[in-house]
Amino acid sequence: MNILEFDKYNLKILTVSKYHKYFNVIRNRLKKYFLMVLSIIFFIIFPSTSFAQTDSTYNDEEYCKNLEPFNYKLGVEVTTIGDIDTKTGSYELIFWLTIVSDEIDFTRCPPPTEWDFTNGYVKSMSGQFTETNFHKVLIHAIFFDEFDFREYPFEQIDLSIHFEPYYPLTSENVSFSANEEFTGLTIASGHVPGYNVGEISMEITETELAWGSFPHLQTVIPLTNEPGMVFLKKIFPVLILAGFGYSTFFMSPKILQDRITILGAVFVGSIFFHAVILLGEIPPIGYLTIADKVMITVYSIFTLTLLSVLLQQRYINSTELNNNNFTVTDAKNIDKKLIKATPIIAGIIFALLLFI
Numbered sequence: 001m002n003i004l005e006f007d008k009y010n011l012k013i014l015t016v017s018k019y020h021k022y023f024n025v026i027r028n029r030l031k032k033y034f035l036m037v038l039s040i041i042f043f044i045i046f047p048s049t050s051f052a053q054t055d056s057t058y059n060d061e062e063y064c065k066n067l068e069p070f071n072y073k074l075g076v077e078v079t080t081i082g083d084i085d086t087k088t089g090s091y092e093l094i095f096w097l098t099i100v101s102d103e104i105d106f107t108r109c110p111p112p113t114e115w116d117f118t119n120g121y122v123k124s125m126s127g128q129f130t131e132t133n134f135h136k137v138l139i140h141a142i143f144f145d146e147f148d149f150r151e152y153p154f155e156q157i158d159l160s161i162h163f164e165p166y167y168p169l170t171s172e173n174v175s176f177s178a179n180e181e182f183t184g185l186t187i188a189s190g191h192v193p194g195y196n197v198g199e200i201s202m203e204i205t206e207t208e209l210a211w212g213s214f215p216h217l218q219t220v221i222p223l224t225n226e227p228g229m230v231f232l233k234k235i236f237p238v239l240i241l242a243g244f245g246y247s248t249f250f251m252s253p254k255i256l257q258d259r260i261t262i263l264g265a266v267f268v269g270s271i272f273f274h275a276v277i278l279l280g281e282i283p284p285i286g287y288l289t290i291a292d293k294v295m296i297t298v299y300s301i302f303t304l305t306l307l308s309v310l311l312q313q314r315y316i317n318s319t320e321l322n323n324n325n326f327t328v329t330d331a332k333n334i335d336k337k338l339i340k341a342t343p344i345i346a347g348i349i350f351a352l353l354l355f356i
Contacts, residue, residue, distance in 0.1 A: 009112060009159070014171045018060070020135060022303070067103060069111070069172060070099075070104055072101060072111060073099065073100040074176055074202075075088075075097075078093060078094070078186065079095060079096065080092075080183075080187065081187065084192075086282055089281070090143070093140075093221075094139055094140045097137050099111050099135040099136075102248070103273075104135070105133070106130050106131065106132060110135070110173075112166065114166060117163045117167070117212075119144055119145055120143030120161075120223065121143050122138045122139055122140070123141060124139075126138050126140075150288075152282055152290060153234045153278070153291055156223065158223075160220050161217075164215060165214060167212060174215055180202075185197060196224050200205075200221050201220045201222075205218065208259055235291075238273060238294060238295065241270045242298040244262060248308075249308060250339075255313060260306075270302070272290075274295045278295070288356055293353040300349050301346050304342045305338070308338045
């Protein structure tokens with residue numbers, strides 16, 4: 001290779017190197033400017049959005065604070081009444097809890113998502129829906145209460161729902177009012193098997209606790225039985241047994257053994273019906289029910305019929321030992337007296353028991 005060719009070759013290398021240097025400079029400057037522009041866009045857009053959210057949150061808090069105490073118009077629509085265990089006092093309910101307010105925007109001040117059900121616990125919540133002045137949620141819960149069986153078997157069972165807000169929401173922040181428009185039953189059949197469902201009632205009170213006072217809503221769902229069917233199924237059989245016992249007064253004094261047999265059979269049947277059928281439906285309680293009072297009255301009838309047999313048997317034995325003259329007429333006179341006295345005595349006993 002000669003000198004001229006080498007110079008030409010070197011010249012080309014130098015020229016390319018020079019342009020490459022300029023290209024790198026321009027590229028670095030563009031990259032720098034791009035990063036600056038991107039940074040400016042980031043700090044303009046994102047901080048402004050963050051500040052807007054903070055300002056919106058602040059405005060909602062101020063809006064909600066100015067509306068306190070909130071007044072919630074509450075409604076309870078019962079859709080399902082499940083198992084009722086009268087022995088434990090537990091029952092299952094599915095109901096819609098509806099909250100309405102003309103003043104509160106629930107999209108800005110949402111109502112509590114959880115409530116303190118003071119006589120039960122929630123199994124599940126679903127179907128929650130919220131609009132500006134309307135909030136609705138479906139609640140499935142188990143409740144417990146002490147039923148009053150003094151009128152059993154004609155008793156009324158009250159299924160109650162007690163609930164209030166959780167702390168720190170107290171009466172200073174929240175108040176309740178009843179909403180009858182969204183309160184009632186949506187059960188398709190309109191009744192529960194074995195019971196007739198009455199009109200739902202609501203009562204608003206105040207609960208005073210050491211850490212504050214709380215608004216309290218009590219919803220009561222009354223359940224009753226058909227009186228006619230209750231009488232035929234649970235009272236009439238006992239009266240039949242009592243009638244069999246009372247009928248022994250009209251049997252001949254000559255067949256006292258047969259009378260004792262009948263009295264023993266109906267007496268055992270009455271005890272079985274009382275212990276298994278009647279007492280088997282209710283828990284152990286410390287007071288008398290209507291059924292207990294009826295059964296005690298029936299036992300008094302059996303006692304008087306048995307007394308008639310025992311008196312006649314005593315006089316017969318006395319006649320055999322002392323040669324006394326105790327005739328069939330005397331035995332019939334004992335029956336006649338007790339025939340009149342038994343209803344009166346039984347009525348007095350039942351009347352006295354009604355006041356216990």
